[in-house]
Amino acid sequence: MTAPIPFIPDRFKTNAAHYLAGRPAYSPQLIRRVAQACGLSGSHRLLDLGCGPGQLSLAFSSWVGAGLALDPEAEMLRVAAGLGAGIAPNIEYREGSSYDLSPALGRFRLAVIGRAFHWMDRADTLARLDALIEPEGAVALFSTAIVTDAPIAWLAPYHALLEEYAQSDPARLQRKADDWESHDAVLAKSAFAALERVSIVETRRVSVESLSARPLSMSSLTRERLGGRLDELLARIAELLDAHATDGWLDERIESTALIARRAGARS
Numbered sequence: 001m002t003a004p005i006p007f008i009p010d011r012f013k014t015n016a017a018h019y020l021a022g023r024p025a026y027s028p029q030l031i032r033r034v035a036q037a038c039g040l041s042g043s044h045r046l047l048d049l050g051c052g053p054g055q056l057s058l059a060f061s062s063w064v065g066a067g068l069a070l071d072p073e074a075e076m077l078r079v080a081a082g083l084g085a086g087i088a089p090n091i092e093y094r095e096g097s098s099y100d101l102s103p104a105l106g107r108f109r110l111a112v113i114g115r116a117f118h119w120m121d122r123a124d125t126l127a128r129l130d131a132l133i134e135p136e137g138a139v140a141l142f143s144t145a146i147v148t149d150a151p152i153a154w155l156a157p158y159h160a161l162l163e164e165y166a167q168s169d170p171a172r173l174q175r176k177a178d179d180w181e182s183h184d185a186v187l188a189k190s191a192f193a194a195l196e197r198v199s200i201v202e203t204r205r206v207s208v209e210s211l212s213a214r215p216l217s218m219s220s221l222t223r224e225r226l227g228g229r230l231d232e233l234l235a236r237i238a239e240l241l242d243a244h245a246t247d248g249w250l251d252e253r254i255e256s257t258a259l260i261a262r263r264a265g266a267r268s
């Protein structure tokens with residue numbers, strides 16, 4: 001078992017303001033597939049663990065009776081509460097982390113974790129969730145990835161730039177190391193060992209503005225970490241994207257994936 005990445009509750013403080021603009025959205029089609037696969041009928045409870053700016057809890061809000069969105073970073077919760085205000089009255093936003101999961105939170109049909117499982121002590125989190133998830137319930141890990149099946153001229157140099165400036169981050173080094181266990185392997189050793197992967201691939205228009213906000217949404221590329229090198233990175237990104245964009249827009253192919261993990265024997 002690989003050691004967990006050290007827990008820093010405010011790791012995403014300065015990223016919060018840029019997160020929704022910078023990160024690819026999850027496909028609405030994927031949300032529907034997961035909701036149906038997990039038998040959500042409008043009455044169950046949902047846990048959004050590491051909710052960040054709350055995209056997942058908002059997307060699931062019409063599929064559940066109530067949701068609890070937990071995150072250790074107050075700025076993320078502020079953005080999340082703003083996103084849900086008036087349209088997701090059944091979602092409660094609360095400060096907390098995987099280390100606060102306890103039966104006092106009640107029972108849930110589904111726990112969703114988007115782009116955040118790697119920040120947790122994964123085995124400990126799954127053991128805690130085992131006490132909270134209903135017998136027929138599930139844990140679903142959400143992620144997005146950029147698909148590189150077709151040549152996109154700006155993509156490789158864009159990623160090379162992000163990698164060049166992010167590579168010294170100790171948390172990133174730990175996660176990219178050869179001995180870092182995959183989420184699948186960690187789940188396979190947990191109570192939630194029955195896995196189903198669902199993914200949707202879409203070509204999307206993306207603005208230069210959004211691709212410029214993407215580095216600012218990443219904890220490995222903060223000003224605190226890079227100082228003046230952040231401005232250098234942003235200038236290099238602007239130069240690269242402007243050379244390829246048409247009226248400030250580019251295309252990218254995004255794969256939105258959910259890894260649904262159930263207990264062996266639970267009905268899908």
Ligand SMILES: C[S@@+](CC[C@H](N)C(=O)[O-])C[C@H]1O[C@@H](n2cnc3c(N)ncnc32)[C@H](O)[C@@H]1O
Binds near residue numbers: 052055073119
């Ligand atoms: C990359 S953001 C993901 C936000 C959102 N869930 C999404 O799908 O885009 C990771 C979030 O995990 C939170 N986080 C970090 N460590 C955590 C932990 N141990 N338990 C719960 N959340 C944690 C961070 O504060 C951050 O908001």
